Amino acid sequence: MIERRKTKKIYVGDVPIGGNSPITIQSMTNTDTKDIDSTVLQIKKLEDAGCDIIRMAVNDFEDALALKEIKKSIKIPIISDIQFDYKLAIKAAENQSDAIRLNPGNIGDSWKIKEVTNACKFYGIPIRVGVNSGSIKKEFLHKFNGVNALSICLSAMEEIELLEKNNFYDIAVSLKASNVNLTIESYRKFADMSNYPLHLGVTEAGTPKNGIIKSSIGIGTLLSEGIGDTIRVSLTADPVEEVKTGKDILKALDLKEDGVDLISCPTCARTKLDLISIVNAAENRLYSMNKNLKVAIMGCPVNGPGEAKEADIGIAGGNGEGIIFRKGEIIKKVPEENLLEELLSEIEKLG
Numbered sequence: 001m002i003e004r005r006k007t008k009k010i011y012v013g014d015v016p017i018g019g020n021s022p023i024t025i026q027s028m029t030n031t032d033t034k035d036i037d038s039t040v041l042q043i044k045k046l047e048d049a050g051c052d053i054i055r056m057a058v059n060d061f062e063d064a065l066a067l068k069e070i071k072k073s074i075k076i077p078i079i080s081d082i083q084f085d086y087k088l089a090i091k092a093a094e095n096q097s098d099a100i101r102l103n104p105g106n107i108g109d110s111w112k113i114k115e116v117t118n119a120c121k122f123y124g125i126p127i128r129v130g131v132n133s134g135s136i137k138k139e140f141l142h143k144f145n146g147v148n149a150l151s152i153c154l155s156a157m158e159e160i161e162l163l164e165k166n167n168f169y170d171i172a173v174s175l176k177a178s179n180v181n182l183t184i185e186s187y188r189k190f191a192d193m194s195n196y197p198l199h200l201g202v203t204e205a206g207t208p209k210n211g212i213i214k215s216s217i218g219i220g221t222l223l224s225e226g227i228g229d230t231i232r233v234s235l236t237a238d239p240v241e242e243v244k245t246g247k248d249i250l251k252a253l254d255l256k257e258d259g260v261d262l263i264s265c266p267t268c269a270r271t272k273l274d275l276i277s278i279v280n281a282a283e284n285r286l287y288s289m290n291k292n293l294k295v296a297i298m299g300c301p302v303n304g305p306g307e308a309k310e311a312d313i314g315i316a317g318g319n320g321e322g323i324i325f326r327k328g329e330i331i332k333k334v335p336e337e338n339l340l341e342e343l344l345s346e347i348e349k350l351g
């Protein structure tokens with residue numbers, strides 16, 4: 001059981017972040033925000049995959065106005081991603097955005113920051129500040145010997161202070177780097193400095209092949225230490241893959257219980273059926289099933305049920321046939337071609 005770091009609780013819409021709330025999964029749309037139909041369609045796919053909070057770029061007033069329309073058709077809260085224009089942040093808040101992602105240091109004059117914090121206070125929405133290793137101010141780089149965990153954390157603290165000066169404390173923080181070790185070190189250091197809730201991610205992690213590895217190590221290491229309140233896996237891919245990976249990371253650490261946990265053996269010379277195809281088909285069919293079950297798919301009956309005793313249900317392959325077992329007890333023998341369908345129908349029977 002992971003003991004989680006105690007953090008301040010904030011709300012994005014009705015979704016809590018921090019304060020020992022369940023760890024949430026975020027993603028970001030890659031549609032044009034003002035293209036309402038395409039954006040809603042993408043968010044619905046992300047909702048179905050298990051996304052809890054969606055972020056979208058707000059690049060102009062038309063994007064900000066679209067938020068209100070998009071919200072009519074989706075269930076999860078929206079975070080508006082703003083780069084430099086304080087007026088867009090205010091417009092997004094006015095148009096029902098549930099949170100704002102921006103760095104006050106990018107906005108400029110202090111009166112502009114005040115206007116943004118006033119709008120967020122008025123609408124009761126939080127702000128996420130975030131430092132990326134590539135965007136640390138020159139003065140910090142000189143003062144703290146380049147890009148390192150200290151310069152990243154102190155940059156984030158400076159952004160936080162700009163909000164706190166306006167009595168704004170509804171804050172989440174991210175400290176991302178594309179280097180996994182630097183990401184881990186930065187979040188660890190910041191966790192000792194502040195109790196604001198943390199949004200975890202390894203930025204620019206890359207294609208699914210590399211990005212899943214980097215994100216799993218980076219986010220997974222921190223979560224296993226109790227650090228992190230919400231996560232976003234960044235992949236150069238369909239954002240649905242980000243959400244699926246996020247769910248898998250949480251499930252692997254027992255931080256998310258809903259959904260099937262599929263375990264399967266690596267296959268060996270004892271495997272006498274096409275186990276890889278069966279496992280891949282099962283993974284697709286079981287992914288969206290909302291049952292808290294451990295399902296095992298093993299290559300042989302000798303080691304199969306024994307090795308997967310802790311599974312609620314599973315199959316073990318034989319030669320042209322296989323057995324279905326429940327909690328290690330054999331319940332039936334089935335020809336290979338029917339194994340998957342029989343397994344799925346037995347799973348349906350389970351609560």
Ligand code: SF4
Nearest residue numbers: 265267268271299300
């Ligand atoms: Fe080999 Fe059987 Fe173990 Fe699979 S379960 S790796 S087939 S011994």
